[in-house]
């Protein structure tokens with residue numbers, strides 16, 4: 001079988017020392033079940049954390065812990081500075097442009113993750129801007145977290161949801177999008193990269209068309225930030241959301257980027273401490289952006305460790321990571337195609353880090369369970385994209401998703417595992 | 427006197443012995459899948475929402491009907507082979523038993539046969555929901 005395989009090109013980057021990368025991830029060093037070395041291919045759900053991020057969390061809790069923005073004492077001041085410094089790093093990390101007023105990083109709002117970022121925009125911008133007769137366009141491949149908040153706000157405001165179709169190979173139908181755009185369109189909300197198919201959507205083009213129609217654009221960057229360089233200024237988007245835990249950072253922290261003008265005009269999100277200017281029973285005035293959207297004690301440690309994750313990825317070089325993952329995805333796709341009865345789900349021309357498939361009549365749950373016993377972590381099911389599953393007329397998929405530390409051996413183990421699945425259920 | 431079939435515990439012991447013949451997880455899984463092929467089949471007409479077990483990634487149905495002596499007779503199916511096997515295991519142990527015994531059954535044997543990873547309540551295989559539904563029916567019938 002080795003010999004029969006065609007020559008592959010291009011080879012993985014020889015300078016990319018994936019073993020040295022792996023060595024930085026304690027969780028990857030373990031065995032599961034009966035001494036099966038762990039093959040972790042569920043990175044689209046969440047990535048493992050490098051030692052640098054774990055250490056940063058530990059250092060914060062062992063030496064630096066204090067509440068931010070309120071203290072005169074030294075620990076509080078240091079925590080506040082570290083916390084605010086990450087805002088600058090995040091702004092830089094995603095290429096937030098300088099607004100007319102204030103610094104670029106004032107456009108970064110900390111949230112619990114992508115889900116909360118989208119809910120924040122829906123609850124503030126959506127509630128104040130949308131009204132009956134307006135339309136919100138979403139694609140058929142959106143994660144539920146970029147569907148349900150819009151459904152709810154549309155119900156509340158009387159605006160209408162319209163769905164941008166997806167082609168058979170899993171690409172967003174840009175022509176159909178153009179046809180859907182009109183002066184009624186207030187917002188186009190699309191994912192940058194599909195978590196189920198890996199499709200990279202042409203955000204720049206979408207933004208251009210949407211803006212020409214006078215609509216705003218929100219991009220769900222949960223699956224793009226970990227895998228490619230992001231420049232929100234170049235993409236031209238109005239809102240951009242992502243999660244720390246999918247980019248080697250902690251859970252419970254993410255960010256929303258919004259254009260300053262929009263953020264300024266938006267009402268606050270939650271009420272409480274930190275988001276106010278002055279409180280009196282006669283009336284309360286609010287803090288400036290971004291603090292207006294950050295009520296209560298934030299996830300300080302996680303913000304600081306998110307900064308460490310961004311620094312770590314920058315040191316790795318996102319372009320190099322992207323190249324490594326691209327070559328690995330190509331390799332995985334070729335290996336998968338050698339398996340009888342496999343059906344790849346999502347064959348877009350531009351893809352990132354996701355291999356979704358079905359194996360003959362084998363239910364994804366069965367395949368996932370056997371792979372799990374072999375020490376191979378994949379995800380099975382609808383991946384929180386039920387409308388997309390309905391469109392593709394499948395109940396779900398088996399999804400292997402890659403990260404910077406995955407190797408050819410991981411892919412070989414997956415391919416061998418799938419052969420076992422075939423013999424067990426065939 | 428009606429002939430009493432083997433007790434729940436005796437059937438569970440039998441399964442433990444049967445699965446004990448395999449020393450690797452793969453053999454045990456293949457046996458589970460084989461058992462699933464012999465599941466007392468629920469009629470297609472009953473593969474509806476009323477018999478569907480919620481909380482499962484695959485589709486799974488279980489139906490209980492009163493049989494002789496007030497004992498419950500179970501049928502079931504799933505579109506996933508492992509889930510079908512798990513349903514078959516439950517049915518093999520609990521079918522045609524006094525409802526009070528079903529309601530009180532200790533299903534620890536699932537761990538003993540090397541299926542412990544399926545026992546977690548958060549695993550979306552429907553096993554917990556199946557057990558609850560079966561026991562619920564048995565309690566109402568008892």
Ligand SMILES: Cc1ncc(COP(=O)(O)O)c(C=O)c1O
Pocket residue numbers: 044045112113114115116143145146191193194195220222223243384
């Ligand atoms: C494309 C996409 N959007 C949104 C989310 C939600 O992210 P989180 O759960 O971190 O808020 C996910 C994560 O599963 C995702 O893959």
